[in-house]
Amino acid sequence: MHEGELELTTATAARLIAQRFPELAGLPLQRVPTTGTVNTIVRIGDALVARFPLVGETEEALATESAAMSELADVCPVASPRPFGTSPATPEYPSAWSVQTWVPGDTAAHDDHMSSTALAGDITELISSLRSVDVRGRVFDGRGRGGILSDHDDWVSLCIERSGHLLDAARVRRLRDALRTIGADEPAVMSHRDLTPFNLLVSDDRLVGVLDGGGFGPADRSLDLVAAWHLFDAPRRRIIRDGLGSRDVEWRRGAAWALQQAMGLIWYYQNSNPAMSALGRSTMRRLLDADELSSLG
Template sequence: MLGRDDTTARASDPVTAPREAPHIDAALVRRLVASQFPHWADLPVRPVAVDGWDNRTFHLGDEMTVRLPSAEGYVPQVEKEQRWLPLLAPRLPLAVPTPLAQGSPGEGYPFPWSVRRWIDGETAAAERIGDPVRFATDLAGLLTALHRTEPAGGPLAGAHSAFRGAALATYDAETRQAVELLGDRIPTDTVREIWATALESTWTGPPVWFHGDVAWGNLLVRAGRLVAVIDFGCCGMGDPACDLAVAWTLLAGASRTAFRAALDVDDATWARGRGWVLWKALITLDNPDPVRAAEARHALDAVLTEYAESTRA
């Protein structure tokens, strides 16, 4: 939720990635493509400019990408996206990845992998968004359409979604431990209050489709406009509150207000969305990667500020 790599598995997570893939590079991708899809063997292979954590992605020519799970824990994402993206795509107002083929283990690589159509665009860093309010309402429209898509037997939230869409209480112990460890580096009483508020409710409606990782790195813009959402590896059926995290990690002020108004969610769902951001920020504040740690601090500050404003209203 804080970026392209937000589903990083750690020893304390309910889901882990116990077996890593061997070194993944363009040479491996060329061998896999040549052996399994020889009609694409002459196409050039090169890494994408901005990669994720769960998968390594490479351009295959100018119109396709190859996507390989980086560890065993992410393998279920391959089949899930292959099965469900064709169902979701025609029901959504923005572009999503189109699966073209699924590869098998080979050439020393132990997992299935996929080929999909390339979507042109840049990741939605704040400085690339032309009109933040329009961006927010377009994103709300996409999520509304997704949350209203017929279930069609989609997968219920669980380990395959890193428990996105499941009860927020899944991460209660980890959150409380993080609060204790951070101590006076955070406003402990306020953080505990926000977390307790988030846990007061659970999703009582039928399970609905959720994306599970709505973050700037999974949203694409062209000429400042939102054009696509990618990386449905954490998608599933459950509580859509996890998809609201972007309201604190990317949006702010008028754009956050417009996002909430367009989604038309109740206070309890909004509080759970805030809780998802709080959990992730707290467990990432001490990340050794300074970029991730800074993103976590930004998200935590956004949660604290917005919560204070909501309690004064």
């Protein structure tokens, strides 16, 4: 999926885990198929999972990620992984890597829960819980989504250009132009920052887990609203909007972040990760067909 990805066999993973965490040596290992784009995932026994970065990471970055994961797990209304430990890079695997607790559940799917009132309620509770955490004077760190929408103009323009064979690029451009300048009218709140279906675990159409909490931190309060566009039809989106009390500005900025994320998935992962690309196309269809945005595009 990415240039220069690090390769990892199960045998190598077993050696690395045994060397760094001798108490885990001998536990059964299972490589976990995933649509994720950042790590190779190896389950360790029943309770733990190792995450090996695909393109390399530092110990310092993983320490920051672990602190954010712990903070999220403390306030999340459902289970979320907690850090177990990290390992420095070695000649055999030239990246730091981590072990965390395993959270059971099935990954949510963009086309399976669109009319689920119960899941929409769970997502509302999740976002509300995360927003209630004190930012403690922290501000957006400037990485990725969650700051100024127009900072992503060049990337979104490239994505629209590269995706013209997969959707109506002119319609996307008109909607993006209408959304990109909507300014934030409220201070940042604590945000998961990547509430895609692949980071949400469900069972019987209820939310049971939230993954990838390493980015938990202050961001635009509208950012986590991307979950509404990735997962739900209009009536269920309305449940989330009403439950959070989102005004027009906040709701439209959430749509803008969803557009930015979706357009980055469509062309980039078209061949290497079709499930990610399909999510992007599904989200864009919801955005382009949404009555609440029709006057903008």
